[in-house]
Structures are given as C-alpha cells and as structure tokens.
Amino acid sequence: xxxxxGLTKRFGDVLAVDGLSFxxxxxxxxxxxxPNGSGKSTTMRMAMGLDxxxxxxxxxxxxxxxxxxxxxxxxxxxxxxxxxxxxxxxRSHLRALALSNAIDRHRVDEVLELVGLTAxxxxxxxKYSLGMAQRLGIAAxxxxxxxxxxxDEPVNGLDPEGIRWVRTLCRGLAAEGRTVFISSHLMAExxxxxxxxxxxxxxRLIAEMPVAEFVARSSSQSVRVRTPAPERLxxxxxxxxxxxxxxxxxxMTVTGMVAADIGxxxxxxxxxxxxxxxxxxxxxxxxELTNDAVEFRGVS
Amino acid sequence: MTAIPTSLAPLAVxxxxxxxxxxxxxxxxxxxxxxxxxxxxSLAVTALAVVGICVLATSTGHDLVPDPTRRSLVxxxxxxxxxxxxxxxxxxxxxxxGSIRSTLTAMPRRPVVLGAKVVVFGAVALVASELLAFxxxxxxxxxxxxxxxxxxxxxxxxxxxxxVGAGLYLAVLGLLALGLATLIRHxxxxxxxxxxxxxVLPIIVGALPTGLDNAISRYLPANIxxxxxxxxxxxxxxxxxxxPWTGFAILAAYAVAVLAAGCFLLVRRDA
Numbered sequence: 001x002x003x004x005x006g007l008t009k010r011f012g013d014v015l016a017v018d019g020l021s022f023x024x025x026x027x028x029x030x031x032x033x034x035p036n037g038s039g040k041s042t043t044m045r046m047a048m049g050l051d052x053x054x055x056x057x058x059x060x061x062x063x064x065x066x067x068x069x070x071x072x073x074x075x076x077x078x079x080x081x082x083x084x085x086x087x088x089x090x091r092s093h094l095r096a097l098a099l100s101n102a103i104d105r106h107r108v109d110e111v112l113e114l115v116g117l118t119a120x121x122x123x124x125x126x127k128y129s130l131g132m133a134q135r136l137g138i139a140a141x142x143x144x145x146x147x148x149x150x151x152d153e154p155v156n157g158l159d160p161e162g163i164r165w166v167r168t169l170c171r172g173l174a175a176e177g178r179t180v181f182i183s184s185h186l187m188a189e190x191x192x193x194x195x196x197x198x199x200x201x202x203x204r205l206i207a208e209m210p211v212a213e214f215v216a217r218s219s220s221q222s223v224r225v226r227t228p229a230p231e232r233l234x235x236x237x238x239x240x241x242x243x244x245x246x247x248x249x250x251x252m253t254v255t256g257m258v259a260a261d262i263g264x265x266x267x268x269x270x271x272x273x274x275x276x277x278x279x280x281x282x283x284x285x286x287x288e289l290t291n292d293a294v295e296f297r298g299v300s
Numbered sequence: 301m302t303a304i305p306t307s308l309a310p311l312a313v314x315x316x317x318x319x320x321x322x323x324x325x326x327x328x329x330x331x332x333x334x335x336x337x338x339x340x341x342s343l344a345v346t347a348l349a350v351v352g353i354c355v356l357a358t359s360t361g362h363d364l365v366p367d368p369t370r371r372s373l374v375x376x377x378x379x380x381x382x383x384x385x386x387x388x389x390x391x392x393x394x395x396x397x398g399s400i401r402s403t404l405t406a407m408p409r410r411p412v413v414l415g416a417k418v419v420v421f422g423a424v425a426l427v428a429s430e431l432l433a434f435x436x437x438x439x440x441x442x443x444x445x446x447x448x449x450x451x452x453x454x455x456x457x458x459x460x461x462x463x464v465g466a467g468l469y470l471a472v473l474g475l476l477a478l479g480l481a482t483l484i485r486h487x488x489x490x491x492x493x494x495x496x497x498x499x500v501l502p503i504i505v506g507a508l509p510t511g512l513d514n515a516i517s518r519y520l521p522a523n524i525x526x527x528x529x530x531x532x533x534x535x536x537x538x539x540x541x542x543x544p545w546t547g548f549a550i551l552a553a554y555a556v557a558v559l560a561a562g563c564f565l566l567v568r569r570d571a
Contacts, residue, residue, distance in 0.1 A: 049408040050401055051570040069319035083401040085336060085393060092335035093402070100328035100406040101320050104396075118561045140402065 001026055001179055002148060004048060006056030010204075016042045018203035019056065024181045026147070029174045031194030031211070032183035033286060039203035041079070044152045047181075048077045050287050060148050068202055072101040074281050076141030078151040083137070086126025090117055093125060094143060113140040130157030138166070148179040153190055166195045187194040187286045191215070199286065214286075222255040223262055226275035233271050240265065251275065307423060325407050327414035333420050334391065342386035343428055349382055350375035351439060358440040367449065368452040369459050372440020373466045373529040380473050380525070383425055384494045387477030390421045391562075392508040400571050410566045414482060418475060418559065420453040430467035433496075437463045455540045458531035465528035465544055469551070471497065473521060474554040482562025498522050514539045524551050 001023035007113045009017040017039040024030045034040050045051040047058045049065030060075050084093050094108040094207045100207070112118045115135040125133065134157050141149055141190055170193055174180045184190050190197065190211070197214050197280065199207040207214060227233050230252055234244045242257040261274045266273045333339055353375030358368075365371050391414075393402035407413050437454070443452035452459050476497075481490040494548055502522045517523050517539040524547035542550060 048401075048405050049402060065405075069407070070315050071320070072406050073315050077405050079401055079405070080398065083398040085332075085397045085399040087336040087338065088332070089335070092331065096328045096331040096335065097402065097406050099331055100324050100403075102316050102324055261447055279571075 001062075002058065002060050002150070002166040002181055003062075004043070004047075004056070004058040007043065007046060007053055007058050007065065008055040009051060010054040016203050017046070017053075020200065020203065020205055022198045022205060022208050024179055024198070025196070027106060027174060027177050028179045028195040029170050029193055030196045030198060031190040032181060032198050032200070033187065033190055034185070034206075035230075038200050040185075040200065041152055042203075043080060043200075044150055044183060045079075046148055048075070048079060050079070070101050070144065071216070072097060072103065072144035072146065072205060073294070074146050074148060076144065076149045077278045078134075078137040078141045078149075078154055079116055080137075081153065084133065087124055089122050089124055090128075090139070091121040093136070094140060097143055101144055107143060107145075111142050114142065115139040131159060131162050134158055135162070138169070139278075147177075148295040149173060149181065151180075151182045153183055153185070155184065155186065163189065167230040222253050222257045222279055224251050224259065224275060224277040224279050225254055225262060225273065226251045227266065227271055227273050229271050232269070233266055236265055236269055236271070237262070239277075253279070307324045320407060322412055322415055322419075325412050326419050329413075329416040329420040333424065336393070338389050338393070339386065342382055342389070343424075346379045346382040346386070346428070347432055349378040350436050353378055354436040354440045355443065358443040361449075363449075365450055367531055368441060368444055368450060369437065369456075369462045370526075370530045371444070372437050373462065374435075375436060376466050376470055376525065376529060377387035377522070379429075379432065379470055380498055381495065383429065384498070385475040385491055387421060387425070387474035388481040388487060388490040388494060390417055390478055392483035392485060392490050395485045396487055404571050410517050411563050414503075414559070414563050414566055417478060421478055422471060422475055426467065426471040429470035429474075430464065431468040432470070436466075447487065452531070456531070461544060462529050462531050464474065465548065468548060469525045469528045471556050472548070472551050473525075476521070476558055479555060479558030479562045482566055483558065518542050518547075518549065521551055521554065524548070 005021050007017055008015070008028065020039070020043060022146040032040055032043070038218065042051060043058070046053050047065065049062060049071075057064070065071065067143055091108060092220065094111065095105060098102075098104065098105060109118070112121045115138055117132065117135055117139065120128070120132065125136065128136065131173075134154065138151070138154065141151065149170075154166050154170075158166060158244075167189070168180060170180050174195070182190075182193065194211050196210055197207065198205070199214070224247075229248075234246075234252065237244050237254060237257065240257060240261075242262070243255045245253045245255075247253060259278050259287075263273060263276050327395045354372050354502055356375050357371050403413060404410060407416075437459075441451045441453070454460055454463070477490070477494045480493050481487070484490040484493060498521050502517070502520050505517050505520060508516070523539075523541060527541045527547050528544045530544075541547070
C-alpha cells in the first residue's frame with residue numbers, strides 16, 4: 001500500500017506537486033493519470049526516495065522509502081527506462097542490483113526469462129531498443145519479488161504486443177495481491193489495465209475513484225453511428241447542435257445528442273442506420289476533468 | 301516472442317534479517333566497477349603511462365642521476381591523470397547515464413552508497429598503484445644499472461618510503477577525484493576541475509611573486525606528490541616543502557574534506 005499525505009514539491013517558483021493525498025491499495029491496478037507536466041513523475045520519484053518532498057509525506061507499506069530495510073524486496077520501481085549504464089550488460093546490471101539487496105543470483109535469470117531478454121542478456125544495454133530497455137527496467141523491478149510496484153509510463157516505447165504483455169503482467173501482479181501503481185498519459189491503455197484511478201492536474205488531485213465511475217461521470221458521452229448515407233445524416237444533425245466527427249473506418253462520432261434522438265431523426269428522414277452505439281471514453285472524461293489543469297496547451 | 305510468461309515464482313528465500321548495509325553495497329559496487337569497459341581501460345592506460353614514462357626516463361642518457369628512485373617514478377605525474385579519470389567516472393557515470401536512480405532505489409541510504417564506492421575504488425586504486433610503483437621502481441633501476449649508471453636499492457635510505465609513497469599518492473588522488481565528481485556530478489566538469497588542481501594550479505602558483513609562491517606551493521597536491529616520491533623528501537624544489545608524511549596527511553585531508561562535502565550534497569540534493 002502506498003499513502004501520500006499532503007505531498008508537496010516545489011522547484012523554485014514552480015509548485016510541481018501541491019498537497020497531494022491519496023491511497024494506493026493492494027490487489028488492484030491503480031492508474032496514475034495526468035497530462036504531461038502534471039507532477040506524476042515527481043510524485044513517483046518522491047515515493048522512491050529520489051526526490052525529497054518540500055512538505056507532506058509519502059510512505060510505502062507504512063514506511064518512508066529511506067527506511068525500508070531491503071528496498072528491492074519491498075518496492076519494485078520503474079522510473080524512466082534509461083536509468084541503466086549503457087556499457088553494462090542486462091545480466092551485469094541485474095546482478096549488481098541483486099547483490100545490493102542480498103537476492104540470489106538465480107533470480108536474475110528468472111526475471112530475464114520472464115521479460116523475454118534471456119537471449120540478449122549478455123549484450124550491452126546501450127545497444128537495446130527502447131522497448132528492450134523498458135523490459136529490463138521491469139525485470140529490475142521484479143527482482144526482489146516486491147509486494148508493491150511503481151511503474152512510471154511502463155508501456156512507453158513498447159510495440160502493441162509488448163503493451164499487451166505489460167497489461168497482462170500488471171493485472172496478474174495485482175491478482176496476486178500486490179499493490180500496482182502505474183502512471184500513464186495514455187487514457188485508453190488505462191481503461192484496459194486499471195481498476196482504480198488517481199487523476200492529477202497541475203500537481204493537484206482531481207479525482208480518485210474506480211475507472212467505471214470515472215467514465216460514468218463523464219457528461220460528454222458520444223455515439224458511434226454507421227450509415228450508408230453519412231453526408232445526409234451529418235447535414236440533418238448539424239442544426240440539432242450535434243458535433244459530427246467522421247472516423248477513418250467510415251463511421252462517425254456524434255457528440256451532443258443521445259442515441260435515441262439520433263435514431264428518431266434518421267428514421268424521420270428515411271436514412272438507414274447500421275450502427276448506433278453510445279460510447280463513453282475514459283479519454284473524454286479525462287479531457288473534461290483536466291481541461292483547466294493543463295500546464296501547456298497549443299493554440300488551436 | 302509470443303510465449304513470454306507473465307507470472308513469476310516467489311523468491312525462494314525470504315528477506316534476511318537486519319537491513320541492506322555497507323557489505324551489500326560494496327558487493328554491488330564491486331560488480332558494477334568491473335562490468336564496464338572504462339575500468340579496464342583506465343587501469344591499463346595508467347599502467348602504460350607509469351611504466352612507459354619510467355622506461356623512457358631511465359633507458360636514455362648517460363648522466364649522473366640525482367635521485368634514481370624518483371627518476372623511475374616520474375610516470376606517476378601522468379598516471380595521476382588517468383587514475384583521476386577513473387575516480388571521476390565511478391561517480392559521474394552514474395549521473396551521466398541515469399543509473400544513479402537504480403543505485404539509489406536499491407540503496408536509499410546515500411552515505412552508504414558513497415562509502416561503498418570509496419571502499420571499492422580506493423582498494424583497487426591502492427593495490428594497482430602500489431603494484432605499479434614497485435614495478436616502475438624495479439624496471440627503472442634495472443635499466444639504470446644496465447646502462448652502467450647510478451641506481452638505488454630498496455634498502456637504501458628513503459627508497460622504500462618513496463616507492464610506497466608513490467602508490468599512496470596515486471590512490472589518494474583518485475579518491476579526491478571521486479569526491480570532486482560527487483560534488484560536481486558531471487564527467488567533463490569534474491575531470492576539468494581535477495586536472496586544474498593537479499596540473500594548472502602549480503603553473504599559476506609558480507607565476508606568483510616568490511613570497512606568495514613559497515607560502516602556497518607546499519600545499520599543492522603535485523608538490524606534495526613530488527616530496528612523496530623523492531628519497532630526499534623534495535629538497536630539489538626551490539620553495540619550502542612539507543616532509544613526505546606531513547604532506548601525505550594534508551593530501552588525505554583534502555580527499556576527506558572533498559568526499560565529506562560531496563556526501564553532504566549527495567544526501568541533500570534530489571537525484
């Protein structure tokens with residue numbers, strides 16, 4: 001379990017994390033969501049004892065990271081995949097970490113096997129792709145069989161297969177009763193992986209709730225519509241103040257009208273409708289909630 | 301890569317009692333030290349510098365050699381640069397590559413991390429430097445006597461102290477470099493500062509008026525080194541010097557002070 005209480009971090013004039021309090025409970029995957037620059041990584045780094053809080057506290061299993069007797073056996077952290085000397089092999093990197101926490105050297109081969117790096121374990125890490133480095137980072141996190149896992153953007157640089165693997169792994173780790181805390185700016189990925197969400201913006205807590213509830217609270221539900229006459233329907237929907245966005249697959253997404261009204265309108269005009277699916281995306285809910293809390297925004 | 305497992309057997313052995321300490325950190329740092337190429341390269345180049353310059357300095361000429369021991373050890377003034385680079389890299393490479401984050405999450409008590417680096421690098425630097433000092437001495441004396449010139453024996457007055465002193469000098473300078481890298485955290489900046497202290501500072505001080513030069517120059521690491529590798533304790537310098545062991549104590553104090561300042565900042569700064 002991870003507990004943050006009034007966690008605050010100031011860098012000069014910038015308040016990166018501002019009085020953040022939340023709990024990350026065991027047995028489920030908790031997603032840590034926020035736009036870029038919202039303070040996710042800083043929070044993760046404070047939890048791992050790399051940055052010290054300006055005020056407040058974050059504890060893992062009831063202790064500050066600094067006070068954990070065997071840190072790698074209690075917390076597995078993945079913070080930026082490049083936290084590895086490029087001149088060292090994956091096996092050497094993991095062996096050195098294992099030695100620091102009195103972990104048996106056989107464990108190194110086990111985690112290498114688990115992340116699929118056995119064949120390249122003797123290669124210098126500098127020659128690894130971002131995806132391989134990310135897998136090595138996950139191997140390091142699992143080295144000490146820790147009950148708590150903190151992954152900062154674990155699917156960064158991974159191919160679709162790798163993303164699916166991380167998702168399955170995280171769900172598996174949570175099912176074993178571990179505390180799994182993953183940060184991401186990919187809402188769609190979080191919708192598939194996480195059970196619970198901690199959402200922050202500008203360093204402040206915006207929401208802490210189950211994923212399903214987060215999505216349900218979103219007011220901007222949209223409807224996926226498939227019709228052989230998309231242009232006619234779009235024209236008819238325009239005056240009804242609905243926003244119509246054509247999709248690459250030929251369907252269109254309509255926001256601002258419920259499915260029943262769209263169906264009625266199409267029927268009145270004699271337009272055939274092949275699909276009418278209400279969709280509520282985590283992405284939309286997220287955008288809506290963090291709209292005021294985006295640090296940097298392009299001019300549109 | 302379709303059959304990658306997604307679950308893992310638990311650790312066979314549960315957590316030992318106590319907590320991860322200096323012994324664990326030393327084992328880890330030892331493995332890290334020998335698993336990068338820069339270690340072997342730096343040590344090889346140091347050996348080449350010390351022995352190579354010794355051969356050059358003792359195999360040519362037919363003059364009377366004022367201090368044959370020192371003549372065979374002059375390569376240490378180039379060796380101090382390469383051992384310094386290794387000392388810097390032991391810490392600065394962690395920041396340059398980002399691996400400091402892995403290191404500090406495995407061992408969050410930062411003074412223990414620095415202590416382990418001092419133990420590992422200090423031990424290797426001391427053993428390597430002493431081996432090189434004795435190797436350079438014996439090779440140099442053999443070459444001097446081979447060309448029929450005056451040479452020293454280990455039992456002659458001050459000789460053993462100068463040879464052992466040469467090794468100590470190099471090892472302590474390496475630790476000074478490690479301390480500078482802990483303070484500065486950048487490879488280039490730390491190497492530049494280190495080279496400035498051991499090479500440039502003597503030139504600047506030498507250009508000062510005699511009174512100032514005489515007051516300051518005995519405190520410079522390079523001049524302390526010269527007294528340490530000379531059998532006569534540096535009587536060849538124009539300015540007054542400390543005795544070899546007093547000089548060594550001052551040099552060691554520099555290294556301790558810089559390492560202590562580095563440790564203080566290592567604990568205080570975000571990684």
